[in-house]
Amino acid sequence: MLPFLRPSFSPFSLSHGLFRTLTTCAASKLPLDTPEAVHKRRLLRTRPGAILFKKGMTSVWDESTHQQVPVTVLQFDRVQVVGLKTEKRDGYSAVQMGAGLRLPHNVSRALQGHFSANGVYPKRYVKEFQVKDDSCLPKVGTVLTPEYFQVGQHVDVKALTKGKGTAGVMKRWGLSGGNDSHGASKSHRSAGGTGQAKIPARVLPGKKMSGHMGHQFRTVQNMLVWAVHPEHDCILVKGAVPGPVEGVVYVSDSIIQLYKRPSA
Amino acid sequence: MFPTLRLCAKKLLLGRIPPAKFPFPKPLDPPKAKDVTRCIEALHVSQLETENKNARMFAKNNPDRIRPGAVLMVRSYVNGSKDPRTTSFAGYLMKIRRRGPQTSILLRNKILDTYVEAGFKVFSPSVKEILVINQNGLGKRPRRAYLSYLRKPKFHLPSVTPMIKDYFESIDSSKSKTDA
Numbered sequence: 001m002l003p004f005l006r007p008s009f010s011p012f013s014l015s016h017g018l019f020r021t022l023t024t025c026a027a028s029k030l031p032l033d034t035p036e037a038v039h040k041r042r043l044l045r046t047r048p049g050a051i052l053f054k055k056g057m058t059s060v061w062d063e064s065t066h067q068q069v070p071v072t073v074l075q076f077d078r079v080q081v082v083g084l085k086t087e088k089r090d091g092y093s094a095v096q097m098g099a100g101l102r103l104p105h106n107v108s109r110a111l112q113g114h115f116s117a118n119g120v121y122p123k124r125y126v127k128e129f130q131v132k133d134d135s136c137l138p139k140v141g142t143v144l145t146p147e148y149f150q151v152g153q154h155v156d157v158k159a160l161t162k163g164k165g166t167a168g169v170m171k172r173w174g175l176s177g178g179n180d181s182h183g184a185s186k187s188h189r190s191a192g193g194t195g196q197a198k199i200p201a202r203v204l205p206g207k208k209m210s211g212h213m214g215h216q217f218r219t220v221q222n223m224l225v226w227a228v229h230p231e232h233d234c235i236l237v238k239g240a241v242p243g244p245v246e247g248v249v250y251v252s253d254s255i256i257q258l259y260k261r262p263s264a
Numbered sequence: 265m266f267p268t269l270r271l272c273a274k275k276l277l278l279g280r281i282p283p284a285k286f287p288f289p290k291p292l293d294p295p296k297a298k299d300v301t302r303c304i305e306a307l308h309v310s311q312l313e314t315e316n317k318n319a320r321m322f323a324k325n326n327p328d329r330i331r332p333g334a335v336l337m338v339r340s341y342v343n344g345s346k347d348p349r350t351t352s353f354a355g356y357l358m359k360i361r362r363r364g365p366q367t368s369i370l371l372r373n374k375i376l377d378t379y380v381e382a383g384f385k386v387f388s389p390s391v392k393e394i395l396v397i398n399q400n401g402l403g404k405r406p407r408r409a410y411l412s413y414l415r416k417p418k419f420h421l422p423s424v425t426p427m428i429k430d431y432f433e434s435i436d437s438s439k440s441k442t443d444a
Contacts (some may be wrong), residue, residue, distance in 0.1 A: 056301030059366060060308060066364070066390035079291040101291060103272055103285035116286030129342045143292065179311050232303050233295035 016259070024128045043259065046136045048080050048095035049131035049252025050144050054159065055234065055240050060226065070227050071236040074157075074249055079144040082120050084137050087129065093137060095142070098123030099248070125248050135167035146230045154222045154254035159243035175210040182215075218242045222256045311365050312387045313316065318394050322360050322367060322386060332357050332411050335401035335424050336371060338384045338390040350392050353382045354424045356401050358411045369394075372414055374423040379415075397431045 021041050023031070031037060054075040062069045076099075083096035087141055102122040115122045118140050131137065149155065155205050169175045169191040177185040191210075220241060227236040241249055269291065271280060273280045297303045313319040321330050329440065337354035341347065355371030358381070367386045384391055401424070412418050 055299075056310070058301055058305050061312075061365065061387060063268075063388050063389050066341065066344055066388060068385075068388075073304055075295055075297075075300050080292065101294070103286060104286070105281050109285065112284070112286045116288055119289055121288050157385035228303065229307070231309075232297045232300050234297075234300050234304070236304070241275050 005250055026088050032159060043255060044130060044132040045253050046132050047253055048131055048136075048138070049156075049250055050076065050099055051097050051099035051125050051127055051149060052079070052235075052249045052251050053077055053099075054243055054249050056245050057197070057240065060236070069238055070231055070240065071224065071238055072209050072241045073234050073236055073261060074251060075232075075234040076144065076146055076243070077233070078123070080120055080123070081138050081140050081142040082115065082123055082126055082142075083118050084140055086137070087134050092130060093132065093134050094128045095137060096128050097127060099204070100124030100127045127250055128205065129250075129252060146228045146233060146235050149225050149228060149235050149251070151225055151228055153225050154257055155237065155251050156219050156221050156254050156256075157237065157241050157249055157251050158217055158219040158222050159247055159249040161214050161216055161242040162244050164213040167213035168210045169208060172210060172213045175208065190242045298328075305364050306319060309403040312365055316387055318386050319389065321396075322362070324362065330396060331400070331406075332358065332359060332414070333400050334396060334404040334407055335398035335427055336369070336370065337395040337428060338369075338382075339387075339395070339396055340384065341390045341392055346390070350439075354382075354428055355380075356411070356412060356414065356421060356424065359409070371444060372421075373419070379420070395431075397423065397427050401427065 003047075003177035010066040043136065054076045055073040057070060057072050059068045059070050061067075078101060079097060079099045081095055085092060085094035085096065087093055100123055102124045104122055107115070107122045111122065118181045120141060158183045164171065168189055170189050175191055178184045178192065180188055191208065194207055194209075220239065225235055226238045229235070235251075237251075243249060266344050272281060272395050276283060313323075320326050323329060334357045335354065336357050337352055339350045342349050342351050353371060355373030355375070358372050359368055359370040361368045361370070365387050368383050369386060370381060372381045374380075384394075386394070402421070414421060
């Protein structure tokens with residue numbers, strides 16, 4: 001008979017997430033499933049993000065590794081706190097950030113009233129960034145400058161990817177297509193077979209087929225802020241960022257850093 | 265992206281745009297740089313030009329710049345910033361590819377009956393120094409910017425080693441003269 005193996009509850013055998021949950025709940029003496037307990041263990045950022053514009057890419061030299069580093073230039077354009085969401089009024093804490101410029105007569109009366117009430121000239125792009133609680137909320141009208149981010153910090157960059165229109169199966173899903181020669185008849189870039197036979201006698205949902213590709217929000221996590229240039233209102237991040245040049249990009253503090261176990 | 269407020273103010277005066285229904289503060293100033301990427305690249309290049317001594321050697325606006333056909337010797341670090349060891353390569357300058365911080369040169373030499381071409385990024389931190397062995401190693405001024413014809417057997421050039429030997433000997437002799 002096999003011995004019954006009981007799970008040991010040492011911190012080294014639990015996953016980090018479960019360990020964090022149990023310790024925070026133990027510390028607060030709350031049960032696990034109340035809304036307050038759930039909110040407490042949610043990984044929310046303590047600072048709002050910024051709305052930037054992707055302006056292009058260049059490369060710089062890294063002195064320590066002697067390597068060429070590709071960097072993306074992200075520019076600040078009138079980034080300002082345009083509104084707040086509070087726990088008392090809205091049930092959650094968030095910062096409504098705005099960027100760019102929109103003329104008042106090009107904005108609906110409702111939005112005009114909203115911007116005017118918050119003492120801000122109408123913005124072209126507006127987005128909410130959720131934060132941990134009301135204590136993390138900045139004042140309405142706060143202007144964000146490039147010094148908001150530090151050199152060497154990691155950020156998550158979210159943007160709408162470039163649209164590719166209707167993309168074929170090879171581009172969209174990376175299928176191999178068919179033979180270019182050897183008698184292949186009109187099937188050089190097709191998917192080939194789409195299923196089995198009499199069972200299941202249908203094409204299963206989720207079959208990779210051609211269709212719309214791109215123009216979707218994607219987040220690149222943990223990008224390194226390479227440089228901060230306040231005189232040009234921009235920051236440089238290492239690597240590539242989704243979306244076209246002149247596209248809007250939402251940059252917030254890296255959530256992976258929140259996951260990291262504090263070094264003992 | 266940057267609508268002109270002046271044009272809108274003009275249109276407001278002419279009555280073509282209705283006045284704002286709500287009071288708004290004065291709008292913030294747009295970012296000063298229109299083409300930021302170019303500004304950043306220019307900033308980077310100017311930084312490199314002040315810090316890097318190889319910069320002026322290939323600058324187009326320098327009348328004493330190195331031209332194709334010169335014989336250069338490049339000493340580059342082998343192993344990152346911590347290791348001071350270098351390796352050398354010398355050869356005839358075939359091409360200068362000007363791309364700002366990514367400017368590169370192509371050198372060609374004959375090593376033991378084998379022709380070898382090596383490229384070096386001039387502004388790379390791994391390039392320690394570029395020595396000019398000869399301003400013009402071809403005799404005649406080449407009438408090309410890219411000397412690809414040197415690859416043809418008719419235009420094959422001898423190894424650069426004797427020139428390097430002479431160069432270092434002349435340096436030593438001038439040193440001994442100054443010492444004496």
